Amino acid sequence: MESLNSLIAGHITGKRVLITGGTTGIGRATAILLASHGTRTMFFGRNQEQVDETVAAIEALDSEAECYGMTADIADPEDITRVFKIMESRFGGIDILINNAALAYQSIMEGDYQQWQYVVQTNLLGYMACSHEAVSRMRQTKYGHIINIGSMSADVREQNSSVYVATKSAIQGFSEALRKEVNQLGIKVTLIEPGAVDTDMQEGSASEKKNKVDSMEMLEADDIAWSVLFCLAQPLRTDIVTLQIRPHLQLI
Numbered sequence: 001m002e003s004l005n006s007l008i009a010g011h012i013t014g015k016r017v018l019i020t021g022g023t024t025g026i027g028r029a030t031a032i033l034l035a036s037h038g039t040r041t042m043f044f045g046r047n048q049e050q051v052d053e054t055v056a057a058i059e060a061l062d063s064e065a066e067c068y069g070m071t072a073d074i075a076d077p078e079d080i081t082r083v084f085k086i087m088e089s090r091f092g093g094i095d096i097l098i099n100n101a102a103l104a105y106q107s108i109m110e111g112d113y114q115q116w117q118y119v120v121q122t123n124l125l126g127y128m129a130c131s132h133e134a135v136s137r138m139r140q141t142k143y144g145h146i147i148n149i150g151s152m153s154a155d156v157r158e159q160n161s162s163v164y165v166a167t168k169s170a171i172q173g174f175s176e177a178l179r180k181e182v183n184q185l186g187i188k189v190t191l192i193e194p195g196a197v198d199t200d201m202q203e204g205s206a207s208e209k210k211n212k213v214d215s216m217e218m219l220e221a222d223d224i225a226w227s228v229l230f231c232l233a234q235p236l237r238t239d240i241v242t243l244q245i246r247p248h249l250q251l252i
Helices: 004-011 025-036 048-059 077-091 113-141 162-185 206-214 221-232
Strands: 016-020 040-045 067-071 096-099 144-149 187-194 242-245
Touching: 016 025, 016 077, 016 113, 025 040, 025 048, 025 221, 040 048, 040 077, 048 067, 067 077, 077 113, 096 113, 113 144, 113 162, 113 187, 144 162, 144 221, 162 187, 187 221, 221 242
Parallel strands: 016 040, 016 096, 040 067, 096 144, 144 187, 187 242
Antiparallel strands: none
């Protein structure tokens, strides 16, 4: 039986990874964890200060991993094109795409069309556009892995969160159909659906969220990063299709 270390070395170390929304929360934790295992990682977010901080955290690792961070808005198709051109020029292609960038939003009774449109462009169309760009490159090498970070909200469908639920339910369907379209090309698709996670998307003060983590009602971003690592470390014959991760005492 192969050890976890050998699986990581064979399926993660040296791989070219792109993470959307990689400067905060789950994306940031994932970028740091994967880089610590030797990936060549590129990520982007909308805030330059957060980009710089994440790059510094990765460079501080006891690792020779290569990383590059940049500002871009996943809701802007021109930015997506620019991101993949830079990925191509710096790393020569892509092996792993982690679709993570997303915005929280509440009820359809709040806001207006332009605000809903921006959320949908970020939470859904951004995933679709990045997957399109990634698959067009992965199919040439007959190898790749796309991980979509969804949410348990797609199943729980909480009251007063209809806009967010709509996007995460769409990601659920998109992931299932996409896997059937690309698995014959040697490309894996995994959907990871967390419950409550201590990120900027969650309401409440830092101390309130820490109390929920301590009482096992909320996850930490690192918990999801480890789940991403687990999915990526699987043998080529193995697909983790859907992974739901709930805080032990979150009643959902």
